[in-house]
Amino acid sequence: MDCGAFRSWGGHGLRSGGASPRWLALWLSDARSHSAALLNRFWLGSVLVSGAGLVSGWRLGKTHGPLAQLSVLGLIWGLLWWWGAGEQEIWTHVASEFTLAGLVAFATATSVLLAFGGRRAAWPAAEAASMLLLPGLLLLAFSALEQKSQPGADGGWLTWPIAIVTTWWLLRRQESGMLRRLTSAGHAFTLLLATALATWQTWWWFHELGDAGSAWPMLGWAHVANGGHCSAQQRIAPFALAAWQHSRAPTALLQSRLRPACGCGSVG
Numbered sequence: 022m023d024c025g026a027f028r029s030w031g032g033h034g035l036r037s038g039g040a041s042p043r044w045l046a047l048w049l050s051d052a053r054s055h056s057a058a059l060l061n062r063f064w065l066g067s068v069l070v071s072g073a074g075l076v077s078g079w080r081l082g083k084t085h086g087p088l089a090q091l092s093v094l095g096l097i098w099g100l101l102w103w104w105g106a107g108e109q110e111i112w113t114h115v116a117s118e119f120t121l122a123g124l125v126a127f128a129t130a131t132s133v134l135l136a137f138g139g140r141r142a143a144w145p146a147a148e149a150a151s152m153l154l155l156p157g158l159l160l161l162a163f164s165a166l167e168q169k170s171q172p173g174a175d176g177g178w179l180t181w182p183i184a185i186v187t188t189w190w191l192l193r194r195q196e197s198g199m200l201r202r203l204t205s206a207g208h209a210f211t212l213l214l215a216t217a218l219a220t221w222q223t224w225w226w227f228h229e230l231g232d233a234g235s236a237w238p239m240l241g242w243a244h245v246a247n248g249g250h251c252s253a254q255q256r257i258a259p260f261a262l263a264a265w266q267h268s269r270a271p272t273a274l275l276q277s278r279l280r281p282a283c284g285c286g287s288v289g
Contacts, residue, residue: 058114067106074099079144096146100153103131121165122176128157129184136191149199151191155210158184162214171225172218185215 058064078095081088111123132154139148165172172181192207200207 058110064106064110067102071099071102071106074102075147079142079147082144082146092144093146096150100131100150107131118175121161121168122180125158125161125177125180125184128154128161129180129187132191133187136194140194145199149195152195152200152203152207154184154188154191155207158188158214159210162218172222181218185211185218188214 074095076095078092078099081095082092083089107127108124111120111127115123132151135147135151139145139151162172165177169175169177171177188207188211192204192211195201195207196204
């Protein structure tokens with residue numbers, strides 16, 4: 022994106038009585054010189070390319086015939102440019118200790134935009150793409166294991182709970198969408214991820230309380246996992262286990278394995 026061309030265009034617009042092109046050229050020139058977050062050539066250009074791909078895919082999806090099958094390619098192209106640009110902006114302009122939390126927040130916000138935009142535009146494929154948040158959070162959780170001592174560190178205390186709640190919300194929306202047959206596995210995955218993160222965080226708290234080599238860290242592992250299983254048995258979080266209620270065999274197996282361990286009553 023050549024800012025010199027925009028300056029020429031802006032000067033021509035100003036001479037012809039229009040002030041908006043001149044203002045736009047100055048804004049883009051300032052963005053280039055300062056390389057500010059979201060106001061630089063790379064981000065603006067990538068968003069334009071991403072938007073072109075998404076709009077092309079949406080328009081192709083409205084056609085009939087072989088061209089309609091190419092709408093998914095436009096969606097993939099647009100999302101790759103969007104995510105690549107956003108990740109680059111986070112790595113460039115966000116402090117290194119907060120990059121992981123920034124990626125979690127960016128992935129969550131992207132999924133929300135896909136869910137709302139896909140339904141508003143009557144584009145089921147885009148709405149279904151919001152479920153990419155699930156494998157994305159799994160990869161980010163593994164990255165957190167390598168980089169952080171606890172999931173709540175460096176902004177994770179805010180981004181991870183929001184991401185988990187957003188995932189449950191997306192799954193509820195998909196119960197009547199293209200991926201309704203996969204919501205059962207999605208609910209189970211989200212519950213396991215939330216339990217794993219809570220267990221890790223509680224282990225760290227207990228580890229900080231006790232002395233080295235004491236039994237305190239083990240209490241964190243045991244109590245959170247046991248409490249999560251008991252909560253599942255008592256349906257304290259029915260929105261996360263709604264899919265399990267439609268399958269008697271997995272539910273019966275879960276009850277038979279976990280009830281003796283946590284001492285919970287039978288499910289009515």
